[in-house]
Amino acid sequence: MFQLRIWYVIGLLLMLAALSSCAAGKFRTGRQLLLVKQEIESSKVYANAHTGFVLMDANTGETLVSVNDQQLFTPASCTKILTLATSLEYLGDSLPSLEVARTKDQRWLIRGKGDPTFLHPDYQAWQSAFQWMKAQQDPLIVERRIIPRFGKGWAWDDYNDDYSAERSDFPYYGNIIHWQKTGDGQWMSTPKHPGTPVFEPQNDLYPKTVGVYRLEQLPYFLLSHPDSIFGVGFTDKIPIPEMSADGGMMTYYLPDTLGKSFDHICYQNFPGSCETEVDGPWRTLYSTPRDTVLRQMMYISDNFLAEQLLLMCADRKFGALKESLIIQEMQNTSFASIVPTPRWVDGSGLSRYNLISPGGLASVLKRLWDKQPKEKLLSYFPYPGGNGPFKDWPTSLPLHAKTGGMSGVACLSGYLRARSGKMLIFSLMHNNFTGPAKPYREESQRILQLIYERF
Known part of the structure; x- marks a missing residue:
């Protein structure tokens, strides 16, 4: 009987010790969470902006820290996280590039599928659809679908900037023309343009920045300064004015690349324009691996890829x-x-109409974490030391995240593996500030380093 009592007392003491340890652990965790919240709310940098933050346990979905996490913010390029989730849900292993069908009069009818990698210089290894077009001996008819060249809420005066390439049903060369000053003083372009950029001193639309410009919706390229200012090797990238009544620049660029002309171009949107009868089923030609494109979209925050996807x-x-x-x-x-319901209007985040809360972005990241293979999912996101926005961050910080920025906007959302091994989801959003975004990026790095060390 005495021995039984001894064992009973020992068991009771062990149970009390375990409960005490658990309570102490919870107390320490509570203090750490409070510290993170205080660091965000008392930050002198964040005080100059409207700030929202959420920290979530990736495995349980428990919200650990929240500051304005249900308020709506402009996410900028963090919108691409939604595009990533959508693409993983709807696109297969490779991107559909073209649909082709034989016509009754022995021609080929071709439709674009919106493939952003068609003739794109970064995806030269996956041009089987173009090679198919080039190999055909019979005439080619291109059936176009006219879509708005810009997304809702885009800045109309960004038409000349390469981050604002026009959207299209049948993109080519990334809808960008590359200009270069060659060693013999001539201008060369890819794709080959029928003409060279010129300087017109009487034009009062020139910006002060040295570069190549074009008139809106016209394939007319101008130099900002006299030609002699541009040294050998100077390069510039300008969006192609994609669509016009005569087929746009496709009628110039693609025949030159193919080495042959199209029979004609018709428009699905215009009744009677495409009356060619198809003889047989439509066939889809595929191009670049989906994951290759998704990683580039996320790593360099490519707006054109996001929109087309x-x-x-x-x-x-x-x-x-x-x-x-x-x-x-x-x-x-x-x-x-997702509560509150986001306002989501484009794929890239170029639009200021987009609104989503930190909690909303965390919900999307949690869904991805639950649905996708873990290591593969993390590989879509930029990380410290890699080719992306965190290349100068310490590689010891196990971060996988997407940035978002425009004037008055600095956002960062993604995954962080704490020192303890716990995987965390976070979304840190700043809106309505003036001045550079660099202080917000540096302060966010400090906060994330603190979270990494304390959890």
Whole structure:
């Protein structure tokens, strides 16, 4: 009996010790969470902006820290996280590039599928659709689908900047023309343009920055300064004015690259324009691996890739290159639980109409964490020391995240593995500040380093 009592007392003491340790652990965790919240709320940098933050346990979904986490913010390029989730849900292993069908009069009818990698210089290894076009001996007819060249809420005066390439049903060369001053003093372009940029001193639209410019919606390229100012090797990238009544620059650029002309170009949007009868089924030609494109979209924050991928998702689901259809579908299904409901209008985040809360972005990241293979998911996101926005961050910080920035906006959302091994989801959003974003990036690095060390 005495021995039983001894064992009973020992067991009771062990249980009390365990409970005490658990309580102490919870107390320490509570203090750490409070410290993170205080660091954000008392930050002198963040005091100059509207700031929102959420920290979540990736495995349980428990919200650990929140500051304005249900308020709506302009996410800028963090919108690409939504585009990533949509693309993983709707696009297969490789991107559909073209649809082709034989006509009754022995020609080929070709439709673009919105593939942003067609003739893109970064994807030369996956040009089988172009090689198919080049190999055909019979005439080629291109059936176009006219779509708005810009997204809703885009800045109209950014048309000359390479981060604002025009959207298209049939993109080529990334819808960008590359100009270069050669060793013999001539201008060379890819794709080959029928003409060279010129300097017109009477034109009062020139900006002060040295570069090549074009008139809006016209394939007329200008030099900002006299030609002699531009040294050998000078390069510039300008968006192609993609669509016009005569087929746009496609009628110049693609025949030169193919080595042959199109039979003609017709428009699906115009009744009676495309009356060619098809003899047999449509066949889809595929191009670049989806994951290769998604990683580039996320690593260098490529707006053009993001826009085209979202259009392709809409085409895959609804047979129409209309981003609003797939956005509504995602908000009714995969993103239905996000509160408050985001306002989501484009694939890239160029639009200031986009609004989402830190908690909303964390919900999307949690869904990705639950649905995707873990290491593969993390590989889509930039990380310290890699080719992306964190190349100068310490590689000891195990971070995988997407940045978002424009004037008055600095956002950062993603995954952080704490020193303890716990995987965390975070979203840190700043809006409505003036001045550079660098102080916000540096302060965010400090906060994330603190979280890494304390958890």
